[in-house]
Amino acid sequence: RKEVEQDPGPFNVPEGATVAFNCTYSNSASQSFFWYRQDCRKEPKLLMSVYSSGNEDGRFTAQLNRASQYISLLIRDSKLSDSATYLCVVGHNDMRFGAGTRLTVKP
Amino acid sequence: NAGVTQTPKFQVLKTGQSMTLQCAQDMNHNSMYWYRQDPGMGLRLIYYSASEGTTDKGEVPNGYNVSRLNKRDFSIRLESAAPSQTSVYFCASNGRRHQPQHFGDGTRLSIL
Numbered sequence: 001r002k003e004v005e006q007d008p009g010p011f012n013v014p015e016g017a018t019v020a021f022n023c024t025y026s027n028s029a030s031q032s033f034f035w036y037r038q039d040c041r042k043e044p045k046l047l048m049s050v051y052s053s054g055n056e057d058g059r060f061t062a063q064l065n066r067a068s069q070y071i072s073l074l075i076r077d078s079k080l081s082d083s084a085t086y087l088c089v090v091g092h093n094d095m096r097f098g099a100g101t102r103l104t105v106k107p
Numbered sequence: 108n109a110g111v112t113q114t115p116k117f118q119v120l121k122t123g124q125s126m127t128l129q130c131a132q133d134m135n136h137n138s139m140y141w142y143r144q145d146p147g148m149g150l151r152l153i154y155y156s157a158s159e160g161t162t163d164k165g166e167v168p169n170g171y172n173v174s175r176l177n178k179r180d181f182s183i184r185l186e187s188a189a190p191s192q193t194s195v196y197f198c199a200s201n202g203r204r205h206q207p208q209h210f211g212d213g214t215r216l217s218i219l
Contacts, residue, residue: 004149032205043197043210044150087149091205094165097142097149 001026004090006098014106017078021101023088024070032091033064035073037084038100044087047073078105109133113198113211120188120218127184128214130198138201139181140165140208141173143194150197156181157204188218 006023013019033050048055050062050071061074071090075082083105088098111132120126132139137158142150152165156175170192172184181200185192195215199208 002149008147034207041195041213043212045210046207049207094152094155094204095140095208097151099147099149 002098003027003096004088004098006086006088006101008099009102011101011103012106013078013103015078015080017105018074018076019078019103020072020074021086021088021103022070022072023090023098023101024068025088025090025096026069027090027092027096028066028069030090030092032095033062033071034089034091034095035060035062035071036087036089036097038087039084044097047086075103078103080105080107111198111200111209111211113196113214115214116212117215118217120185120216122189122218124188124218125184125186126188126216127182128196128198128216130181130183130211131179132181132198132200132209133179134200134202134209135178136200136202136209137178138204139175140199141171141181141183142197142199143167143192144197144213145194153183153196190218192216193218 035047036044038044054063063072085100140155141153154173198211201208
């Protein structure tokens with residue numbers, strides 16, 4: 001079993017839609033959680049950290065469920081510019097990356 | 108604001124050739140990392156350095172050597188390149204272990 005697992009997608013949604021991604025992790029002692037965004041053939045860029053109480057940044061909401069060992073990302077009012085691959089990252093002794101979930105937002 | 112700078116951006120090697128990829132960060136970060144990214148897989152950690160002069164193996168260290176001679180620079184060397192090392196290589200840095208990492212824009216390496 002992979003340490004960090006994501007549905008690879010692709011998720012194809014219309015502009016304005018709400019879309020949610022989940023990510024599960026296997027190490028219950030993990031201490032840090034992030035969502036990164038990666039555009040085609042570019043470097044990963046931090047989208048947001050994920051805190052125990054959940055957190056929101058504009059149209060983006062991240063949640064952590066330690067009991068079930070997953071984190072989620074909710075994107076509201078999708079924009080064309082949200083099209084990218086979203087990487088789940090979980091940290092214990094080092095950072096482990098999910099393979100990513102690909103999102104395409106269509107007009 | 109350069110952040111993390113990687114050189115070269117592209118390289119093609121023949122099997123058996125050697126090559127050093129360079130990475131420099133100007134954010135005064137203690138920790139630096141080298142990852143590889145292959146299609147359909149997440150980034151996998153090759154080596155990391157928690158501080159100047161120290162290095163540790165990551166998930167996939169075989170076939171690579173690294174060097175952290177100062178706080179700014181972290182290089183990775185392929186002594187005898189193999190086709191299985193064809194990948195996109197990313198360098199990253201952060202201030203402390205559980206902080207978000209900042210990435211360079213990658214080196215696309217092809218080994219024929």
